[in-house]
Amino acid sequence: MSDETTADEPERNASVIVVGGGVAGLSAALFTAKNGLETTVFDTDETWMHKAHLFNYLGIGSVGGSEFMATARQQVDDFGADRRQGEEVTAVRESGDGFAVETDEGEYESDYVVLATGANRDLAEELGVDFAEDGTVDVGVEMETSVEGAYATGAMVRPEEWQAAIAVGDGAAAALNILSSERGEHYHDFDVPADAERVFGELVAE
Numbered sequence: 001m002s003d004e005t006t007a008d009e010p011e012r013n014a015s016v017i018v019v020g021g022g023v024a025g026l027s028a029a030l031f032t033a034k035n036g037l038e039t040t041v042f043d044t045d046e047t048w049m050h051k052a053h054l055f056n057y058l059g060i061g062s063v064g065g066s067e068f069m070a071t072a073r074q075q076v077d078d079f080g081a082d083r084r085q086g087e088e089v090t091a092v093r094e095s096g097d098g099f100a101v102e103t104d105e106g107e108y109e110s111d112y113v114v115l116a117t118g119a120n121r122d123l124a125e126e127l128g129v130d131f132a133e134d135g136t137v138d139v140g141v142e143m144e145t146s147v148e149g150a151y152a153t154g155a156m157v158r159p160e161e162w163q164a165a166i167a168v169g170d171g172a173a174a175a176l177n178i179l180s181s182e183r184g185e186h187y188h189d190f191d192v193p194a195d196a197e198r199v200f201g202e203l204v205a206e
């Protein structure tokens, strides 16, 4: 995170639509919004996190799933994502070099789309991405599907390994791959203590 403009700064302000604002989707949105991409999240708030209580999230001793979500949403909002809570995505298709996304309230266009709809894979199927033999969406470690620019994350890409920490990692991997694509080289979202002081001032944790 830096105020300095460098030669490898992308020329355009690419847009990203994240479908699903559970842990995978919000993780992707955090990374893309924080690093300057125009980020919109659509979410119907049926995340499994509302049923969970985490004891297995590294770095957090114990936290309620809904409490975790409240913090995550605030964090994503603070970095400038447009989070459209309660707006359901009804269709996603390729359009030109990007994607057209229909919701119950309107139509949107984006350069990239990140699918993060939990175990529901209907939109991925409709978009026409490849599936693995076990019925999950087929992605590699970068989380990109067989449709260029379309990513799948979280519970939809794994048969049973449904853990918050894994979903968060999936979202981060997808976002970093998008950021790298935009910059034409591997992008590292590395912050240092001076960044924390600049962003949070006196509120910075010891």
Ligand SMILES: Cc1cc2nc3c(=O)[nH]c(=O)nc-3n(C[C@H](O)[C@H](O)[C@H](O)COP(=O)(O)OP(=O)(O)OC[C@H]3O[C@@H](n4cnc5c(N)ncnc54)[C@H](O)[C@@H]3O)c2cc1C
Pocket: 019, 020, 021, 022, 023, 024, 025, 042, 043, 044, 045, 046, 047, 048, 049, 051, 052, 053, 054, 055, 056, 057, 087, 088, 089, 090, 116, 117, 118, 119, 120, 123, 153, 154, 155, 156, 161, 162, 163, 164, 165, 167
């Ligand atoms: C009872 C229970 C206990 C659990 N306990 C733990 C635990 O202790 N530790 C742990 O690590 N994990 C636990 N989990 C699992 C954890 O909750 C999941 O791994 C995690 O929520 C998956 O994240 P996700 O982002 O893939 O999906 P989700 O968190 O389910 O988020 C998907 C989001 O997408 C939204 N969405 C879906 N379709 C659309 C659409 N068309 N338009 C807009 N929005 C849409 C949904 O409303 C939802 O908010 C538990 C799960 C359950 C059910």
